Amino acid sequence: MVSGIDRYFQIVKCFRDEDLRADRQPEFTQIDCEMSFIEQNDVIELFEGMAKHLFKEIRGIELNEPFQRMPWADAMKYYGSDKPDTRFGMRFVELMDVLKGCGFSVFDNAEYIGGICAEGAASYTRKQLDALTEFVKRPQIGAKGMVYARVEADGNVKSSVDKFYTQEKLQELKAAMDAKPGDLILILSGDDAMRTRKQLCELRLEMGRQLGLRDKNKFSCLWVVDFPMFEWSEQEGRLMAMHHPFTHPKDEDIPMLDTDPAAVRADAYDMVINGVEVGGGSIRIHDSELQAKMFEILGFTPEKAQEQFGFLMNAFKYGAPPHGGLAYGLDRWVSLFAGLDSIRDCIAFPKNNSGRDVMLDAPAPLDQSQLDELTLAIVEPEK
Known part of the structure; x- marks a missing residue:
């Protein structure tokens, strides 16, 4: 952008050190675009138009x-997720005002109580409800239990807590x-509102x-906008950039x-379809003073910011235009x-859950001739 190229796109391989899920791989392909002299609405309209074109040409929709x-x-x-699946309802309802103060200590001591309403599901058996309780108590989800209520025909x-209410x-x-x-009404509670909403999201x-x-043949598309700029890291003990x-800002x-x-x-903005983020981007900072302020909030000293990002700060001195963009995840x-x-099923040489390419058995140890060819050496850490 600083060089005077007003827009570009690239189809490029990306590598990220992230936990592996059905929609994540350490190596994936992006369709990336950046443009000068644009605002959020310009990016959204362009890529929304592209999405509609893809649906029409590929799926006839x-x-x-x-x-x-x-x-x-x-x-x-309302959904406990920054990529909500809006093909169906079951929006969260906060129930603190309704259920607190009635002698049920689990709710009385909770910071957050949230419920979802499953239409027509009052016929669920005790066995099915117990299975749902075990589902939310799994370590990956971490809820301590679940309360349910049936609305009968009359x-x-x-x-499940009739004696308290x-x-x-x-x-x-x-x-x-x-x-x-x-x-059927299903209710979760907890002492951390954000964590409990995420648990309720899994239940929903x-x-x-x-x-x-x-x-899978129904599509619900939306943009998630107005993300927080920062999030607090308990591990680091400071604010971190969310994106x-x-x-x-x-x-x-x-x-x-x-x-x-x-x-x-x-x-910033993400395009979400059926609960999957298919694209995301933002308007970028183009002012050196604002960028320096961001680094300061994130705990960078001026010297450290210059050491790591001096190339960017120096480029801004030549006049960077307002710019932004978005990248689609092709896979x-x-x-x-x-x-x-899973995106594994449409990627050549996907990696398994441990990050290995099972066809090539990579990564694998290197022999000395390979190291010599690349003038590399393996140095054992000091004990």
């Missing part, structure tokens, strides 16, 4: 409505959840799967960099259109 734009705070509040509510109170619960006869997705609501330190939030940096929102798009559960 016309997407005529603008994609929903959901603030990050709403995504976390409108009365039967719950009167029918009048359970009717308040039914009203809060907008539940109807035949519906599992119920969506069991009830057949996650149809990267080169993302531009929302213009109206820049004054808070000095007073309340944790409240600053980023001019995720292919798996989405092909109805695959």
